[in-house]
Amino acid sequence: MSGIGITLRALHDGERDLEHDLLAAAERHRTEHEFHHVATDVARWSREHATRLARIGPGHGVELSGPRDHSSPGALAALREKAAEALGRRPGTGLLLLHDLRELHLAAVRNSLHWEMLAQAAQAARDQPLLDLVSACHPQTLRQMRWTNTMIKVLSPQLLTSV
């Protein structure tokens, strides 16, 4: 497998995981309404990225499965939602949210670095389809990073000093 193939696989898996983690965190923090809704919105970007990476994979010698199937929320998700409602009134839940935001941010940074590697390689190899893919997707990964960073900035003062 080529270096590009290995990187495509790493990024594909990273986007799959990030979609899953965003949706799981959205359920866990249902009572943090803005986080819940925006996390669900930006998870859609990771899903689209995984789909498009899977489409381009075979050309670089890798078979990728694409995004996970999440047709039914399942019993576990329902349980998480219930737990979220109950925990929403406890100040300590705020710390859990900051923890989740930090992990989501780091996962997005990891994906962003893989996009950067692919962009550089695509230019060196004059691989226009790959460059087009990076140009279309990488800005959205950067937006996921800016969003998680903004949320951490906005929430930290209250959650770390007033609890």
Place this chain on the structure above:
Amino acid sequence: MDSSDRIANPWGPRTPYAPGSPWPVRTDMHLAEGITEEDVERWAQSASVLHSNGDAMDIAVRGGRIVGVRGRAVDRVNRGRLGPKDLYGWQANHAPDRLTRPLVRENGRLVETDWDTAMARVVSRTRHLLDERGPGAVGFYTSGQLFLEEYYTLAVLAHAGIGTSHLDGNTRLCTATAAEALKESFGSDGQPGSYEDVDHADTIALFGHNVAETQTVLWMRMLDRLEGADPPRLVCVDPRSTPVARRADVHLAPRPGTNVALLNALLHEIIRTGRTDRAYIEAHTVGFDELASRVERCTPAWAAGICDVPAAQIERAAEILGDARRLLSTVLQGVYQSHQASAAAVQVNNLHLVRGMLGRPGCGLLQMNGQPTAQNTRECGADGDLPGFRNWQNDQHVAELARIWNVEPDRIPHHGPPTHAMQIFRYAEQGSLGMLWITGTNPAVSLPELARIRSILAQERLFVVVQDLFLTETAQLADVVLPAATWGEKTGTFTNTDRTVHLSEKAVEPPGEARPDLNIFLDFAARMDFRDKDGGPLIGWHDPEGAFAAWQRCSAGRPCDYTGLSHDRLRGGSGIQWPCTEEAFDGTARLHSDGFAHAHPDVCESYGKDLVTGATVTPVEYRSLNPDGKAVIKAAEYLPPHEDTSPDHPLQLITGRTVYHFHTRTKTGRVPELNAAAPDVWAEISPAEAAAQGLSDGDLVQVTTPRGAIRARLRTTAVRDGVVFVPFHYGYWDTPAGFRPADDVPGRAANETTITDWDPVSKQPLYKTAAARLTLVSRRDAPRSGTVDGSDGTAGSGA
């Protein structure tokens, strides 16, 4: 029709006029039964506080009581006209159940007390929380109905006295998206257009703005143009068949929640057909190429699939907008309270930027306000922003403010954006906020998902102070209730949607021990003994004129410069539009006539946000994008709504207003004419939708969403199929349960059903994007008398 019955005919008789000529005068007046103009002892100058239009009026006084109102013919805004709420609404001042003494909670019940006792409780709880937990434990939630002098005083005491960033107004519900859209496109808040643009426009486009009911006098102006020579063409975007829609050349009725898709298609067509002003775009904007590529695939056919509007209608609307030579656009809650609020409002700005239609007569843009003094909430910083449209990310702006207040810069919280209302309530729910001081607003009826809001306000661990005229639903949940004076009982200034500043004079004494909000804030500041860095009082003024003078110093050099104004200058003549300085002494009709100086990185109020996530743009990013201060064309992709219909909830729920009521009916519900015109809640669906469910007009139905349910009488109107509309004004103060639904029966407040979701950019709650089902409770009983049935074209919001 009797033209003096302004319930039956809210807009009165026509005074047609031609483009470019002044709007004729028509003086409206309503006096109490048996009183004539000769009986009036004194007229006190004022303007309307029951909507955002700023209609100037004089208050008639006889024997120490208000006995009526008369429009001010000299004023630029209304030229003498008044709407039904203004003609009749003053009677609420004399309602027998006005609060006249402070109340405190003793053993679970609110009991009367004196001011000293009530204020001592507020001060001791504030001090305790500041000592134990710091300023982040104290929050303020104010209004769009106080006066400028009061907001500025509140902003100084919250920002620099308490040192909290938890300060917002209920303007968050009505006008936050207007402010945000202006910041995103033009770098700073500030209404670009002027009402005089109605006199010059050849095309008027209204986006989610039922002006006929929300600003009746502005609609009178438009109607007079429509009836005169060379009338303007009208484009209306609204899922309901409003009076505006019925007069429109093109009426687009998109599915709720799809405004961005529709606007992107309109922009697509205008760009595709070359109806852009390339020279203007080059000279005055950045970001056009990104917009062009973003909307490249947003064809009318694509949008038709999402919005359920025929592609040909979208093309026709784009032609009219694209061919306009003097285009006036207005935007209100159909955009601001719907999914992707800011992203959609910004696309209307883009329409004007790509067509070069700003800063000239008739080329106007009005991102409307909902409430009468919302503009002052925003500019004075009572919505949490730094006063004078200063930028919390710009250290120079913070330092300047610190100099004006004579405090150290680190005394002013600026480590992050201010905490918006919905987040303040979240902090209260989660327990990190220990005190919430609510002034002049009624969140127990006006915020989404009321069961949640009631449970937050009722918490033992949250100390709630409510300052209001009446024992509102919210006041009934308070620990301390402070009786406030209102319009006509105090002096101050306020500013309407098109930046017109009016003086409102005291006409009569407030009832009992009620006090002006300004006096209450000053009393609190004195008791808290807030000091500046030299040990002097932080707040050195004692009356409205002193507060106005302090605000003038704060506004100097900023976009909302008031230095040329004074109470004296505003007395006698017309209201004046800010900025008003020595150089622009007569005020300023339009902003951006020669470029976008307020968008310069050193000047701008905001560096902007991501239109999907709300993530803040950094100063460095903004400086490299827009180094010279041009207008920013920001593109946005359409996202599906967060709550869509399902087999369980097949309808889309939207809430809204009627011409006869304001906010939660605190005043208008106590006015006989207005209350009789729209006494109770109703639910509106299309005749086809009703037929499909076997329902008819007058049936009692239940509207249910995943949050809760309400019961209402059914009205069938020409609303889109698949949509149910419910007016949001109705609460419980005039029902036996007082502040909540009766036990075991669904209530009548629309917000029992609405979703807790807000635009991540402006933080405005979304009242127009939820899924619901409608079921029959019981058939229509015998015809009721005394109610308006909504079928005559003017009644309620069926109009």
